[in-house]
Amino acid sequence: MYSGYDAGASQFAGGGFMPSPAPAGDTTGQSPKKFGSQSQTLRAVTVKQLLEGTNNTGDDQYKVDGVELQNITLVGKLVDVKQFETNLTYILDDGTGKVEIKFWLDNDEGDQVQQRLQQYRVGMYVRAHGHVRSFQNQKSVVAFNLRAITDYNEVTYHLLQCVFQHVHLTKGASSGRPPAAAAGPTTAAPAGQPAAASVPATNNNMAGGDGMSNVQRDACALFNSPDANASESGISLEQVIGSLNSKYPVTDIRAAVDFLVNEGHIYTTVDDVHFKSTAF
Amino acid sequence: MDTSDPAPRVNFELLQRYIGKKVRLVGKVMGLDGDLLTVKAADQGLVYVKVLPGAGHASEYVEIDGIVESPNTVQEQQHVEFGSNFDLNSYNELCKLAHFDYPALFL
Numbered sequence: 001m002y003s004g005y006d007a008g009a010s011q012f013a014g015g016g017f018m019p020s021p022a023p024a025g026d027t028t029g030q031s032p033k034k035f036g037s038q039s040q041t042l043r044a045v046t047v048k049q050l051l052e053g054t055n056n057t058g059d060d061q062y063k064v065d066g067v068e069l070q071n072i073t074l075v076g077k078l079v080d081v082k083q084f085e086t087n088l089t090y091i092l093d094d095g096t097g098k099v100e101i102k103f104w105l106d107n108d109e110g111d112q113v114q115q116r117l118q119q120y121r122v123g124m125y126v127r128a129h130g131h132v133r134s135f136q137n138q139k140s141v142v143a144f145n146l147r148a149i150t151d152y153n154e155v156t157y158h159l160l161q162c163v164f165q166h167v168h169l170t171k172g173a174s175s176g177r178p179p180a181a182a183a184g185p186t187t188a189a190p191a192g193q194p195a196a197a198s199v200p201a202t203n204n205n206m207a208g209g210d211g212m213s214n215v216q217r218d219a220c221a222l223f224n225s226p227d228a229n230a231s232e233s234g235i236s237l238e239q240v241i242g243s244l245n246s247k248y249p250v251t252d253i254r255a256a257v258d259f260l261v262n263e264g265h266i267y268t269t270v271d272d273v274h275f276k277s278t279a280f
Numbered sequence: 281m282d283t284s285d286p287a288p289r290v291n292f293e294l295l296q297r298y299i300g301k302k303v304r305l306v307g308k309v310m311g312l313d314g315d316l317l318t319v320k321a322a323d324q325g326l327v328y329v330k331v332l333p334g335a336g337h338a339s340e341y342v343e344i345d346g347i348v349e350s351p352n353t354v355q356e357q358q359h360v361e362f363g364s365n366f367d368l369n370s371y372n373e374l375c376k377l378a379h380f381d382y383p384a385l386f387l
Contacts, residue, residue, distance in 0.1 A: 046385050048283050077360060095304045096386050097283030125360060152341070152362040156370045159289075163374075163382050 042071045042129075044161040047097035050074075050132060050139060062132050062139075065169040074099070074141065075127045075149065075158035078120060088116060090146075092128060094159075100140040101128055116146075125149040127158070215248045216256040223266050223277040233269045234276030287345055288387055291375045292325020296351040305329075305354060306343045306362060306371055317356075319344065322372035328353045335359065341366040 045064060053062040053069065062069045076094030090101040103116070120126060130143035149155065212220065219240055222228060228235045237257055244253050257275065260266045266275040287304040288294070295303065305327060307319035317329040317337055329344050330353065331337060339361035346354040378386040 048286075048387075049385055051283050093287070095287045095289050097286055099282075123358065123360065150363075152343075152360075152366050153370070156367065156374050159374055159378070159386075160370070162385055163377055166382065166385055 040070055041067075042073060043067075043069055044073050044158055044165055045069075046159065046162050047074065047076070047092070047094050047099045049096075049162065049166070050099060050141075051097055053132070053139075055134070065166055067169050069132055071129060072132060072141070073127060073129050073158070074101075075125065075155055077125050078122050081117065081120065081122055083117060090120065090126075090128075090143075092126070092141075100138075101130065101143050101146070102140060103143050103146065120146055120148065125152065125155060127154065212259075213256070215244065215252050216259050218244055218247070219253065219256045220260055220265055220277075223260070223275060224279055229277065229280050233274045234266075235274065237273040237275070286387065289371075289375050289378055290321075291323040291372050292321035292327060292352070293323055294375060294379055295321070295325075295327065295348055295354070298348045299350065301348060302345065302357070303348055303354065304343060304345055306341065306366070306368070308368065309337055309340060309342050312337055317342075320368075322368045322375055326352065330355045331359075332356050337361075340364040341368070 043064065049064050050062075050072070053064045055062050074092060074094060076092040076099075078090050079093045079098065080089075080091035082089045087105055088103040090103070091098050092101050125148070127147045127149055128141065128143045129145040130141040133140055133142050210217070222235065222240055222243055237254070240257060241250055241253050248256075257266070261268070261275070264278060266277050268274065269276050285302065287302045288298065290298065290303045290305055295305070305319065305321060307321045307327065310318040310320050310326070312318075312331070315331050315333060317331045319327045319329055319342065321327050329346065330349075335356065337359070341362035341364065343360045343362055344354060344356050345358040346356045348354055
């Protein structure tokens, strides 16, 4: 559940395609013009959402749910295909409305035109990626990618993703900074800073925002203690178990120590069962 | 861009709201008798689709674009074959979300 939330949010609020940490500028202020990964979002939308998108600035910057559109993705059925000198124009119908999708052709793409025309025909479902543009008050989409849909569950998925992103942007994030808050609790809680409060600490035991469970965090604290650091060989697994077995099962403690090694928090010293923290 | 002629995604229960209007119905093909196709909608209700002459209906799941004639009959205008792998339960939830919870995005 929790990780699903993560991945979905990152696609339109975080770093674009990968759940990457928010850039360093995130905490220092919310300048109106942001560049870099924060602005490169990918929003799943319906045609109706696009049509009702607002544009206050007069240029090609549209907002849906109060957040500027950058890259968008649509899923729908092609109902018309026209070939022009400089572009291919498709009409995509997703059930909520129809939108024109232009695919500009490069000069050296001549051979590929016929291929594209054969590939994307009227009546088939496609996923398009592109930007919203307006011409004579008519919005259209300039596509940079078109892909035929072969698994039709993607139709359901896309429309559910439209709902999810709409809800996330209108209700899910804390006030004032929707995209940053969306990334905050899931991917970008910096060390020492409490996780943002917009997502309540859920019934998993990862309340600290550092991605560790309680047993992992307690074990890590033991290794970070001054005593453990003062010793040349660090502390042994037996000592960790001795300190924590009143709170946790032994198997969980062993697993936590393995986790800390794998994540680079601690390293082995004189043998395989003595460890020191990497924090010093 | 044009949203004047939408085709709302429906299950059996929602079909009756659109008599005389266009809908988009996804369901499981149960059988074809002459030009009458029986489709099980996402909420299990049976819908009879008057198919276009000569239109093949070979796949297990199908999406029908058509006009609702009565609470359980639809006149086909177009269709798309959705293959044999389609989760109708998820689709049913989508229909309900689109109509009851977030119509602003869809209708």
